[in-house]
Every structure is written in structure tokens, then in C-alpha cells.
Amino acid sequence: MTEETIHKILSRYPHRRSALLPLLHLCQQEAGYLTDEALRLLSKRLGLSPTQVVEVVTFYDMFHLKPGGQREIWVCHNLSCSLLGAEKVVRRFEEALGIGAGETTQDGLFRLKRVECLAACGIAPVVQVGAEYYGPVSPQDVAQFVERLRAQSAVSNQGSAFLPKADG
Amino acid sequence: MSEKILTKRLENPGYGGTIEEHLATGGYQAIAKALKEHTPASLIELVRRSGLRGRGGAGFPTGVKWGFVPKDPGLTKYLVCNADESEPGTFKDLDLIMRDPHQLLEGILLASYAIGCQTAYIYIRGEFIAGATILERAIKDAATHGFLGKDILGSGFSVEIHPHRGAGAYICGEETALLESLEGKRGLPRLKPPFPATAGLYRLPTVVNNVETLCNLPHIVLRGPEWFSSIGTPKSTGTRIFSVSGHVRRPGNYELPIDVPMRELIFEHAGGMRDGRRLKAVIPGGSSVPVLTEQYLDTRMDFESLAKAGSMAGSGGVIVMDESTCMVRTGEVVARFYHHESCGQCTQCREGTAWLHKTLRRIEEGRGRKADLDLLLDICENMKGKTICPLSDAAAMPIESYLKYFGDEFEQHIVERACPFASTDGS
Amino acid sequence: MIDLIIDGAQVQVPAGTSILEAVLRMGREIPHFCYHPKLAVVGSCRMCQVEVQGAPKLVISCATPVAEGMEVLTASERATKARKAVLEFLLLNHPLDCPICDKGGECPLQDYTFKYGPGESRFVEEKVHRIKHQPIGPFVVFDAERCILCSRCVRFCNDVVGTSELGVFSRGDRSVIGLFPGQSLDNKYSGNVIDLCPVGALTSRDYRFKSRPWDLVTQVPSVCGLCSAGCNIVVDVRHKEQGQQLLRIRPRINDDVNGYWICDDR
Numbered sequence: 001m002t003e004e005t006i007h008k009i010l011s012r013y014p015h016r017r018s019a020l021l022p023l024l025h026l027c028q029q030e031a032g033y034l035t036d037e038a039l040r041l042l043s044k045r046l047g048l049s050p051t052q053v054v055e056v057v058t059f060y061d062m063f064h065l066k067p068g069g070q071r072e073i074w075v076c077h078n079l080s081c082s083l084l085g086a087e088k089v090v091r092r093f094e095e096a097l098g099i100g101a102g103e104t105t106q107d108g109l110f111r112l113k114r115v116e117c118l119a120a121c122g123i124a125p126v127v128q129v130g131a132e133y134y135g136p137v138s139p140q141d142v143a144q145f146v147e148r149l150r151a152q153s154a155v156s157n158q159g160s161a162f163l164p165k166a167d168g
Numbered sequence: 169m170s171e172k173i174l175t176k177r178l179e180n181p182g183y184g185g186t187i188e189e190h191l192a193t194g195g196y197q198a199i200a201k202a203l204k205e206h207t208p209a210s211l212i213e214l215v216r217r218s219g220l221r222g223r224g225g226a227g228f229p230t231g232v233k234w235g236f237v238p239k240d241p242g243l244t245k246y247l248v249c250n251a252d253e254s255e256p257g258t259f260k261d262l263d264l265i266m267r268d269p270h271q272l273l274e275g276i277l278l279a280s281y282a283i284g285c286q287t288a289y290i291y292i293r294g295e296f297i298a299g300a301t302i303l304e305r306a307i308k309d310a311a312t313h314g315f316l317g318k319d320i321l322g323s324g325f326s327v328e329i330h331p332h333r334g335a336g337a338y339i340c341g342e343e344t345a346l347l348e349s350l351e352g353k354r355g356l357p358r359l360k361p362p363f364p365a366t367a368g369l370y371r372l373p374t375v376v377n378n379v380e381t382l383c384n385l386p387h388i389v390l391r392g393p394e395w396f397s398s399i400g401t402p403k404s405t406g407t408r409i410f411s412v413s414g415h416v417r418r419p420g421n422y423e424l425p426i427d428v429p430m431r432e433l434i435f436e437h438a439g440g441m442r443d444g445r446r447l448k449a450v451i452p453g454g455s456s457v458p459v460l461t462e463q464y465l466d467t468r469m470d471f472e473s474l475a476k477a478g479s480m481a482g483s484g485g486v487i488v489m490d491e492s493t494c495m496v497r498t499g500e501v502v503a504r505f506y507h508h509e510s511c512g513q514c515t516q517c518r519e520g521t522a523w524l525h526k527t528l529r530r531i532e533e534g535r536g537r538k539a540d541l542d543l544l545l546d547i548c549e550n551m552k553g554k555t556i557c558p559l560s561d562a563a564a565m566p567i568e569s570y571l572k573y574f575g576d577e578f579e580q581h582i583v584e585r586a587c588p589f590a591s592t593d594g595s
Numbered sequence: 596m597i598d599l600i601i602d603g604a605q606v607q608v609p610a611g612t613s614i615l616e617a618v619l620r621m622g623r624e625i626p627h628f629c630y631h632p633k634l635a636v637v638g639s640c641r642m643c644q645v646e647v648q649g650a651p652k653l654v655i656s657c658a659t660p661v662a663e664g665m666e667v668l669t670a671s672e673r674a675t676k677a678r679k680a681v682l683e684f685l686l687l688n689h690p691l692d693c694p695i696c697d698k699g700g701e702c703p704l705q706d707y708t709f710k711y712g713p714g715e716s717r718f719v720e721e722k723v724h725r726i727k728h729q730p731i732g733p734f735v736v737f738d739a740e741r742c743i744l745c746s747r748c749v750r751f752c753n754d755v756v757g758t759s760e761l762g763v764f765s766r767g768d769r770s771v772i773g774l775f776p777g778q779s780l781d782n783k784y785s786g787n788v789i790d791l792c793p794v795g796a797l798t799s800r801d802y803r804f805k806s807r808p809w810d811l812v813t814q815v816p817s818v819c820g821l822c823s824a825g826c827n828i829v830v831d832v833r834h835k836e837q838g839q840q841l842l843r844i845r846p847r848i849n850d851d852v853n854g855y856w857i858c859d860d861r
Binding site for chain 1: 259293333334419421489497505
Binding site for chain 3: 337354507509513514515523543553554556
């Protein structure tokens with residue numbers, strides 16, 4: 001996160017505290033999670049106590065205070081998806097990855113998360129990885145889906161960027 | 169087939185939503201027209217006359233909302249576009265933002281001009297990463313073409329638009345929680361009054377409008393309020409994008425006159441029920457609203473008709489369930505959601521959403537007690553109308569309605585000590 | 596001045612007064628947790644709801660200003676049911692460790708439950724368990740299970756002291772008062788959160804398990820002599836066989852000197 005980026009974001013708002021969410025997103029993108037160091041840095045830059053930063057971080061589902069997987073697999077389990085088999089989809093993911101929902105694979109590649117409505121119910125059951133939506137995902141699709149993600153990760157890991165590749 | 173307005177461009181599968189394509193199909197003509205022909209006051213009046221009502225859930229008349237903003241030119245005012253779409257069953261922003269972002273930007277320009285705002289924000293749900301990226305790009309392109317920034321089209325009117333990503337919290341769809349979040353705080357709904365129109369973002373006058381609401385504006389300006397109000401009913405005007413999901417053959421977004429009958433929406437447009445099964449229940453306005461049954465299929469989808477039927481038009485998210493659906497399980501899923509999403513400041517909501525969820529889960533798992541049914545109703549009663557924001561009501565009302573129409577199913581779970589449905593979701 | 600009717604009695608109070616303050620001025624009670632006269636109003640505990648004639652919903656008396664001709668019913672059937680319900684909700688996950696809780700005997704949650712609450716629980720689920728008796732600073736012990744999230748302590752550290760060590764982490768029923776990892780609550784005024792806490796979530800390390808409040812037979816009004824400020828205090832004394840024992844010092848309200856607060860010096 002360069003000084004220039006911070007300035008650019010701060011310039012969008014008349015009060016610097018408003019830059020908190022955008023800057024947290026950036027910090028998390030860089031390190032994969034929010035380190036204590038990043039939280040302290042943001043608290044100084046934005047004139048907040050470190051506790052006030054953690055209050056905000058822990059309110060929102062997308063922020064993490066501990067390292068997780070390089071990529072997150074979000075499986076929606078809300079109503080429209082659940083009507084069309086989301087629970088089975090979750091279970092197939094757990095089997096294919098060898099972990100429970102909420103956990104990270106041993107190799108650190110994936111974190112599997114059950115999530116609430118992703119606002120893409122037209123293609124339920126929905127799975128989101130990075131910026132991409134996938135659906136309808138049937139339970140039978142899951143094993144192959146995971147294989148494809150693994151293959152992608154193998155490719156992207158040759159580079160140095162952490163950023164999840166959004167192409168599906 | 170009725171005329172599409174907001175999604176007309178999208179009927180062309182080749183439409184990519186770039187500024188060039190947008191301009192070639194009449195884009196940014198409404199702001200040009202408004203800047204030439206309207207004062208902010210006459211634009212507000214025009215929108216008031218169109219009868220446009222907010223599409224986010226509450227259905228408040230947009231022109232009236234704008235009218236509450238103080239006219240004092242010395243006061244900074246903000247427009248915030250609510251793109252935090254998160255009401256389960258609603259997915260229209262995916263189309264409106266991904267496929268035609270400039271329509272939304274033009275709507276924001278018009279609203280900003282009307283209320284005298286120079287900085288507008290688009291609060292977009294954090295998970296909608298692709299949408300934020302598209303908007304960043306569209307904003308850049310619009311600025312390059314002179315539709316954003318200083319002295320737009322030589323009119324002296326200036327406005328900047330900034331997208332702002334949330335980070336995963338349903339409650340930030342509530343407008344005051346959204347403003348708190350935009351200020352870099354936890355998304356806790358504020359005590360009202362004061363309302364955002366007088367004390368909103370940074371305690372300055374602010375209008376919060378939904379994506380679909382704003383997307384209507386260019387068309388109202390170009391074609392006139394009378395044209396707009398000729399669609400629908402006298403009190404619910406224009407078209408609405410209905411997001412249909414669940415057990416239908418063709419789930420998707422359907423833009424139709426706002427008073428389309430539910431039967432037509434489900435059986436003609438969304439293709440009817442899957443697998444030849446029978447319709448059991450419809451949630452007509454996102455998961456917060458009371459459920460309706462087959463007997464209500466001829467109800468029209470406008471605000472008044474759905475209210476008369478005992479439900480609400482809400483967000484336009486229509487969730488259709490067939491006869492294989494367990495309504496206790498549905499209740500458990502819905503209650504789990506509100507339990508997960510309550511911000512936690514009000515006692516009734518923080519504790520009540522959890523209590524509802526745990527009780528429904530227990531009944532679904534075959535550990536229900538006879539007393540649980542009255543208990544559920546009383547918890548709902550104690551949650552409704554008593555909190556800072558309506559999330560508590562949103563959690564209680566659906567459960568009450570499931571008990572009202574499907575009480576026998578709840579009793580069956582309790583008597584048989586198990587869920588009688590061959591589960592469709594693998595649970 | 597505004598004229599209004601509260602429970603049938605004609606009352607006159609200055610404009611801008613809240614219904615709750617008007618009732619307190621009459622020397623009567625409306626139970627409340629999050630409201631505190633010296634802290635910003637957040638209206639979140641919902642305990643102080645009352646009925647205003649003509650209003651479709653109950654209103655929270657802490658955040659509703661009086662109005663000319665207003666008719667307030669503090670104990671109508673609706674208000675009474677709502678109050679009982681809030682207590683029921685608060686008690687769902689509240690532990691039943693009152694017998695060993697330092698707050699027991701002077702606990703608003705306990706007292707209100709006795710006066711307004713349900714006699715028995717309808718909650719058959721397992722209670723949520725959380726961290727207990729955790730020292731969070733030199734003077735304060737925190738019990739997360741007892742906390743009812745009124746946020747008085749958070750607002751005190753934010754708005755009065757300005758140090759903002761305490762915050763509400765997470766959301767919904769997972770909400771919990773917390774501090775930044777490794778930080779402790781050790782500002783100069785930290786002890787006030789013990790007095791502010793309406794339950795036994797924040798208790799004193801010094802006074803812990805020393806006495807039951809009803810055994811503090813002498814509550815002596817005094818003035819602190821540790822500096823020239825002259826903060827007004829109450830000295831809580833317990834009589835034992837071997838003589839008097841000074842157990843606790845609390846602030847005595849004096850708006851001209853120390854308001855509701857005292858410092859941690861000793």
C-alpha cells in the first residue's frame with residue numbers, strides 16, 4: 001500500500017475515518033488478513049484508537065484477523081440456494097477439500113466459507129470465488145470445480161502476487 | 169410483452185455497457201436535458217409527479233424524499249446510492265450495475281442536481297467486487313466524456329461520484345447503518361429523528377436512494393412524468409424489476425409493470441414450477457416479508473395490493489417454493505440469517521433473532537415441544553415495532569406468517585419428533 | 596416550559612427534557628440500562644419504553660423529548676409487557692451466578708427483574724458461554740457472560756476520557772466488549788466503569804469478594820484529599836467484630852466539582 005494510494009483514498013472523503021473500510025480492504029488484499037501492524041498503522045493514520053479499528057473490523061464478515069486460505073470459496077446457504085441444494089453443495093466442498101466449512105486447507109490454498117445471500121439468487125445455488133460468481137452449482141460439479149481451482153492456484157503461485165485470480 | 173425501460177438495453181445480448189454503446193442508445197441525454205430545461209426545484213417536482221417510489225424496500229416517494237432536503241445553498245449535501253443489495257432473494261443490481269453502469273451514473277447525476285449535491289457515493293456491498301470494478305471504470309469514462317467533474321456540459325453544475333465498498337453486513341442496507349458504515353464505523357442504525365434528509369452523512373443533509381430507483385430517473389426526465397405514471401397503478405407507478413428465484417423453471421430478473429399479477433410473473437415469465445410440482449408458498453418481496461400461499465396468486469405485485477394481501481412488496485425479490493419444501497426448515501434458514509445479521513445494539517433484536525433461530529432449529533431437528541409454537545409467536549410479538557430499525561420486525565414477520573399458514577406442519581414436526589419432508593436440500 | 600401529563604399527573608419541565616428525565620425529576624422510576632445522564636443517548640437497551648397517547652408504537656423515553664400536551668403512560672399494559680420482555684431477553688444468556696457476583700444486592704438488572712421481570716424462564720436452549728473474570732486493567736475485572744451490552748463503559752472511555760480503549764467487537768448476539776490485543780484499561784479514570792456498569796460485568800479488583808453490599812452499613816459522604824480538586828466521594832465502610840473496615844470509595848454526584856466521576860488515584 002503506497003503513500004500515493006492512501007492519499008488517493010483519503011482525498012475522496014471530507015473526514016479521514018471514512019477511508020477505514022477501503023484501507024482495510026487494501027491491507028487485507030496485501031497480506032491475506034489484517035495484521036496487528038496494519039491495524040496499528042491505520043489507527044494512527046485515521047486518528048482512531050486501535051480498539052476502534054478492531055470494532056469495525058470485527059463487525060463485518062469479510063475481514064479476517066488471522067491468516068486463512070490464499071483463496072476463499074464462498075458457498076451461499078441462504079434461502080434460494082438452500083431450496084436448490086446448497087447444503088449438499090457445502091457438503092461436497094467439505095469432502096473435496098477435506099475440511100469443514102469455516103476451515104482452511106492444510107496447504108493453505110483454500111478457506112471454505114458458508115455465507116449468507118450473495119445477491120445472485122437467479123443462478124442458485126451460488127458459489128463465489130474472488131470476484132467471480134458460479135451457478136447453478138450442482139453437488140456433482142463440486143469435485144471438478146475444486147480441481148480446476150487447484151490447477152489455477154498452481155499457475156498463479158508461480159508469480160509472486162497474492163491476489164486471487166478472478167478468471168473462472 | 170410489456171415495454172422494458174431499465175432493462176431495454178439489456179435485451180440486446182451484444183450490449184456491453186460501455187460509454188460508447190450507452191451514448192449510442194440515448195445515454196446522458198437526460199442530464200443534458202435536465203441541466204438545460206430544469207431548475208433543481210422543477211426536477212424534484214417532475215419526479216414527485218411521476219409517482220416514483222423507492223425500490224429498496226420501504227417504497228417511499230422519491231420526489232417527496234428529495235423535497236425534505238433543505239434548500240440552503242451554503243449547506244453541503246450528499247447523495248448516496250444504496251447498492252448494498254442484500255435482501256435475500258434480490259439480485260437486480262447484478263444486471264443494473266454489471267451490464268449498464270452508465271444508466272445508474274446518469275441517475276445519480278440527476279438526483280445530485282436535484283438536491284444540490286457535489287459529492288455522491290455509491291455504497292456497494294463488499295462481496296460485489298466485480299460491480300465495484302465496473303463502476304470505477306464507468307466513472308472514469310464518464311469523467312473523460314465530460315459528464316462528471318466540474319462544470320458538467322457547461323452548466324456550472326459539478327459533481328464527483330465515488331464508489332465505496334462495504335465489507336459484508338446486511339444491516340448496512342438500512343440507510344442510517346449505511347451512513348455510519350460510510351463514515352468508517354460499525355454499521356449500527358441511528359435513532360430517528362433526525363432523518364438523513366436533514367442530518368445524514370457527516371450529519372449533513374443526505375439522500376439515500378436505491379440503485380433501481382436512480383436508474384428510473386433518466387427515463388422519467390426524457391419521457392415525462394405522465395408517461396411514467398401511466399404504467400402501474402395510481403399509487404405504484406412505473407415498472408419494477410422482479411428477481412424471481414427458487415423452484416421456478418426460469419429464475420431471473422423480470423422487468424414488468426409494477427402491478428403485474430403474481431401468477432403471470434411466476435407462471436408466464438419465470439416459466440412456472442419445476443419438475444411439475446405444485447406451488448406451495450411465495451415470498452413476494454425478499455426474505456423479510458410475510459409468505460403468501462397459492463390462494464394469493466392473483467394478487468398484483470404493487471405496494472398496495474401486496475399489503476392488502478397481508479404481505480409487502482419489499483425489495484422485489486420473489487422466492488417461490490414448491491410442495492417439497494419444509495416450512496420449518498425455511499423458517500430455520502430465514503431465522504439463521506437474521507440471527508447472523510442483527511447488529512446487536514437493541515436487546516430484542518440481538519437476543520430475539522438468536523432465540524427464534526435456536527427454537528426453529530430445535531423443532532426442525534425433531535426436538536420441538538408443544539409450547540414452542542405459542543412461544544415463537546410471543547417472541548415475535550415482543551420483537552416487533554420496538555427497536556431502532558426494522559431488522560427485528562424483518563426477522564419476526566416471516567416466522568409469524570409461516571406459523572399462520574403452515575402451523576400444522578410445525579405441529580407435525582413436534583408430534584413426529586422429526587422433519588416429515590424428504591429433504592430437498594440434503595439437510 | 597412544557598406542560599404534559601405523566602401517568603395522570605400534570606407536569607411542567609423545560610423544553611428539550613426527555614420523558615425519562617421528566618419522570619426522574621418527579622422522583623419516580625422508569626427502569627433503564629443504557630441511559631446515563633452524562634453520556635450520549637444511544638437508545639439501545641429499549642428498557643425505558645413508555646406509551647405516549649396517540650403514538651402508534653411505544654417510544655423510548657430516554658430519546659423522546661417532551662411535547663406540549665403530551666400524555667405519557669409509563670405503566671400501561673403495552674409498556675409493562677415490553678419491559679418484561681426486554682428483561683426476559685436480557686436474562687436468556689445471563690448467568691445465574693448472582694450469589695457470587697459482587698454486583699448482587701445493588702444490581703439494576705437484579706432489582707428490575709424482581710420488580711418488573713418474568714418470574715420464570717421460557718428459554719430451554721443452552722446458554723451462551725463466554726469469558727469470565729478476566730482482569731482487563733489494574734482496577735477492573737471483566738465478565739463477558741454478565742454483560743448486557745449497554746455500552747456505557749465504551750461511551751465513557753470514548754466521550755469522557757477520550758482514550759477509547761474499550762469497544763464492542765463482533766455483532767449481533769456475538770457482540771462482546773473488548774480491547775485491542777495486548778492493551779489494558781489503564782487510563783486515569785478507568786475505575787468509573789465499575790460504577791457505570793449496570794450489571795456485574797465490570798467489577799473492582801480491589802473490592803472483589805470483600806463484602807456483600809448490604810453489609811456496608813455506613814456510607815460516609817466525604818471529600819477526597821489526594822489532590823486539590825476536592826472530588827466528592829462516598830466511603831463505604833463495613834463493621835466487623837474487630838472494628839471498622841473501609842472497603843470502597845465511590846464518586847458522590849456534584850456537578851460543580853466532579854460530576855459523576857472520580858479518578859483512579861489512591
